[in-house]
Amino acid sequence: xxxxxxxxxxxxxxxxxxxxxxxxxxxxxxxxxxxxxxxxxxxxxxxxxxxxxxxxxxxxxxxxxxxxxxxxxxxxxxxxxxxxxxxxxxxxxxxxxxxxxxxxxxxxxxxxxxxxxxxxxxxxxxxxxxxxxxxxxxxxxxxxxxxxxxxxxxxxxxxxxxxxxxxxxxxxxxxxxxxxxxxxxxxxxxxxxxxxxxxxxxxxxxxxxxxxxxxxxxxxxxxxxxxxxxxxxxxxxxxxxxxxxxxxxxxxxxxxxxxxxxxxxxxxxxxxxxxxxxxxxxxxxxxxxxxxxxxxxxxxxxxxxxxxxxxxxxxxxxxxxxxxxxxxxxxxxxxxxxxxxxxxxxxxxxxxxxxxxxxxxxxx
Ligand code: ATP
Numbered sequence: 043x044x045x046x047x048x049x050x051x052x053x054x055x056x057x058x059x060x061x062x063x064x065x066x067x068x069x070x071x072x073x074x075x076x077x078x079x080x081x082x083x084x085x086x087x088x089x090x091x092x093x094x095x096x097x098x099x100x101x102x103x104x105x106x107x108x109x110x111x112x113x114x115x116x117x118x119x120x121x122x123x124x125x126x127x128x129x130x131x132x133x134x135x136x137x138x139x140x141x142x143x144x145x146x147x148x149x150x151x152x153x154x155x156x157x158x159x160x161x162x163x164x165x166x167x168x169x170x171x172x173x174x175x176x177x178x179x180x181x182x183x184x185x186x187x188x189x190x191x192x193x194x195x196x197x198x199x200x201x202x203x204x205x206x207x208x209x210x211x212x213x214x215x216x217x218x219x220x221x222x223x224x225x226x227x228x229x230x231x232x233x234x235x236x237x238x239x240x241x242x243x244x245x246x247x248x249x250x251x252x253x254x255x256x257x258x259x260x261x262x263x264x265x266x267x268x269x270x271x272x273x274x275x276x277x278x279x280x281x282x283x284x285x286x287x288x289x290x291x292x293x294x295x296x297x298x299x300x301x302x303x304x305x306x307x308x309x310x311x312x313x314x315x316x317x318x319x320x321x322x323x324x325x326x327x328x329x330x331x332x333x334x335x336x337x338x339x340x341x342x343x344x345x346x347x348x349x350x351x352x353x354x355x356x357x358x359x360x361x362x363x364x365x366x367x368x369x370x371x372x373x374x375x376x377x378x379x380x381x382x383x384x385x386x387x388x389x390x391x392x393x394x395x396x397x398x399x400x401x402x403x404x405x406x
Contacts, residue, residue, distance in 0.1 A: 043237045044113040044204035045078040046099060051108030053094055060106060068094045069261040072108070076205070076254075079235035081228070083248035086258040087284075092241045095258070096207045099239070100127045112204050126204040128197025132213040134189035136181040142168070143177040146195045153200070167195045170230055187219040194227070198234065205237040212247065224250060245285055257281055273331075279399050282329040288361060288372045290329045290397070297324045304328075306367045307346045312393055315406070322400045329397035332361065335373035336390040345388035353381050364389065 051072040054061050064070065069091040076082050084092050097103035099110060101122035109118045117125050137145050146164045155163075168174045171191040181189055190211055197206045208227070212220050228251055231238050240251050248255050249269040256266045265277040276282035282290030295302040300316055302309045319326070338345065348364035348371060360375040364387065371389065375381055398406045 043079055046076045046205050047111040048072045048074045049109040051105045053105045067261055072263055081231045081253050082239045083252035083255045084241045085248040085255050088243055090258045091261040096209055100129050101125045126202050128203050128206045130193045130208045130211045132210045134193045136189050136192050138182050141178050145192050146199055149196055149200050163199050167199045171195050186214045187223045208240045210242055277404050278402050279327050288332050290331050291371045293328045295326050295328050310344055322405050327399040330391050332372040333374040334395035337373050337375050337387045341388045345390045347386055348389050350383050350385045
């Protein structure tokens with residue numbers, strides 16, 4: 043396996059490879075490194091450039107600008123075959139004319155490997171993927187999850203595979219099998235220590251599979267970090283909102299003296315926080331996760347009155363949407379608290395749980 047690095051990659055699908063307009067670029071100025079043996083997710087909303095990035099890594103697409111390095115070797119001009127990068131697509135790719143064994147053996151036989159090695163590698167990969175009981179069956183009889191394991195197995199069977207790219211691999215899998223398939227993928231990655239990049243727009247899939255998640259928006263890298271970092275230290279308000287369910291509450295505010303002023307209320311802030319943001323500017327976006335908003339029935343110091351607008355019962359807690367004129371806030375409220383639409387609650391935003399952004403960038 044290998045380390046995969048993108049250096050200043052930009053790509054435009056327009057006939058003019060170097061258009062002036064920024065919006066003509068599917069991806070722009072990407073500098074990303076995925077370490078050898080790491081499990082990664084590439085996460086972002088539809089159309090943000092995920093598939094373009096995968097195709098640039100695998101060699102299906104030549105970028106307008108920049109270099110792709112595999113273990114420090116420049117492979118930008120190399121064909122997909124020379125790059126040794128395996129790709130698993132949304133729809134399983136299996137050869138129906140061959141049994142499962144021959145499907146898995148295909149890349150090795152293509153390389154001209156001796157049959158003894160083919161047998162030993164196929165058996166090993168089949169065991170890892172729990173395909174050993176179907177080895178001599180035609181794939182047509184298998185379900186989509188098993189077929190997808192064959193696609194993955196073909197990527198894993200070659201010793202010299204540099205990385206495995208998975209492009210929304212669970213899309214066609216029955217929802218009941220998705221969880222076990224995801225666990226299997228993670229287990230295989232951990233046991234074999236293969237460099238894997240898993241593309242998805244589903245944060246749950248990304249955060250449960252990967253040790254490091256790369257978030258892309260509008261073709262640009264926004265943040266790369268562990269699931270914990272993305273959750274607790276989002277680089278931008280977009281990530282705060284995009285990660286988490288429900289996402290982070292984001293409220294525009296202005297710093298005046300020792301207060302953050304919102305549209306229709308203000309919050310006092312402590313001296314330490316004030317000293318950290320004072321020289322940054324005056325306009326900020328405050329971010330607070332629903333699980334850290336504290337709701338009480340009585341007013342207290344620095345609390346703000348809000349009205350209960352929507353109550354959703356998750357079974358373990360309430361997700362309450364509060365309104366104060368045009369400001370809306372979501373909070374996770376314990377089931378022990380009685381919550382009814384129209385009730386007035388007093389919300390408290392603990393200072394150590396507050397995120398502050400200035401010009402879309404994290405300050406605190
Ligand atoms: P999705 O999650 O919907 O698959 P994505 O994040 O994978 O989206 P891409 O498919 O890489 O995003 O698309 C990025 C941008 O490039 C989009 O604006 C898309 O319309 C554009 N694009 C993708 N493929 C082509 C193409 N072959 N020709 C022209 N534009 C393209």
